[in-house]
Amino acid sequence: MPELPEVETVRRGLADKLVQARIETVRVSLPKQVKRPQGDARAFSQGLCGRTIQAIDRRGKYLVFTLSGGHWLVAHLGMSGRLLVKSSQALPAAHTHIILTFDRGLALHYQDVRQFGGLALWTEDPYLQAPLAKLGPEPLSDDFTAEGLYQKSRGRKLAVKSFILDQKIIAGVGNIYADEALFRAGLRPRKAAGRLSRKDCQGLHRAICQVLEEGIAAGGSSIRDYVGADGHTGGYQLTHRVYGRKGQACLVCGRPLKSIIVGGRSSVYCPHCQSS
DNA sequence: CCTAACCCCTGCTTGC
DNA sequence: TGCAAGCAGGGGTTAG
Structure with missing residues (x-):
């Protein structure tokens, strides 16, 4: 399940190969995974073809491809999505639902067994609108602070686990890194967010930054479906202290x-x- | 505004 | 062995 470290690993793999690449063809075999314009494979394809990828960035668990001519491609991998750079000759593996081909003999395959993710074409700045505009601070930037976490938690009755999974509070934390961070911080998952002390928030902030940085350094956690843009698995699952270790x-x-x-x-x- | 419940979806695991 | 139920879960939507 791709969370921030997995998405960042994919981003790096894609950026290495595809920045400055020009989109030549787009093939959609499952239109529902085109999220914008919703289900419209034709408009999606026409909007992409001929454009050059100028940059590939990440915001939370989203990937943002800045294209030439004021267009953007925004990807979310959901539970089981994969973005793989392949040769333009490569045959699609099972559950490959969207394929972009580029000049230079490369292709980008979007595979998604559980179909929870998808690709969206934007013709206006996606950062200014939902869902990107609603995301909380990037956890590995200066925007994410212990004090901010503390202030947002005031008056909240929900469990701290649910609190840090809320993408409006912090962008990019999912179930794996939430459990790992709570363990490092010594906090019970069901503790009410509003009962966190300033000191708790300092420890939690530090733990979240630590597990995310370690996850990126290890190339992500490969539990079921996750692989990087080159198809390689990550290694952080070997370092998990609680996730998947029930009993x-x-x-x-x-x-x-x-x-x-x-x-x-x-x-x-x-x-x-x-x-x- | 806040929170919980539900839905989407397929493949693996579990239980009889 | 076969089959069905249970489980995994990010994010959007809906209900209260």
Whole structure:
């Protein structure tokens, strides 16, 4: 499940190969994965063909391709989306729903088994409108601060786990990195956000930055579907301390890790080490 | 405004 | 072995 570190890894792989590439053809075999104009494969294709990719950036879990002529391509990988750079001759693997081909003999394949993601064509600045405009601060920028986290949490009754999964609070944290960050911060997933102290928020802020930076350094976490733009898996799953380790021994205290549902998401934590 | 519930979707795992 | 139910979950929408 691609979260910020996985999306950033994909971004880097795409940028290496596709900046300055010119889109020559677009083929859509599952129109519902064209999110803008919704389901309109023809308009999507016509808007893209002939344009050059000028930059590839990331905002939260979204990828933003800046194209020539005031157009943008915005991608969200959902649960199982993959963006793979291949040769323009490469045959599509199963669940490949959109293919762009470029000059220089390259192609970009969008694969998505669970079909939760998609690609969107924008003809006006996507950063100024939802969903990008609604995102909270980028966690690895100066915009993300412990004090900001503390202020936003005031009066909120929902669980801290749900709070940090809210993309309006922080952009890019998903279930894996939320569990890992809460473990590092020593916080129970169900603790009410409004009951976090300033010190809690400082520790949480630090933990979130740490796990995201480590995730990027490892090339992301490959749990089920995730691979980078070159098809390689990431390595951060080997370093997970709680996510996916239900029932196993805590790496710090040795007691068994517990799994609970918080805000509809499975959450693994150590009842002993995460006592506040 | 805030929160919870539901939906989308397929493939893997679990249970009988 | 076969089949069905359960589970995974980001983000959008709807209901309360």
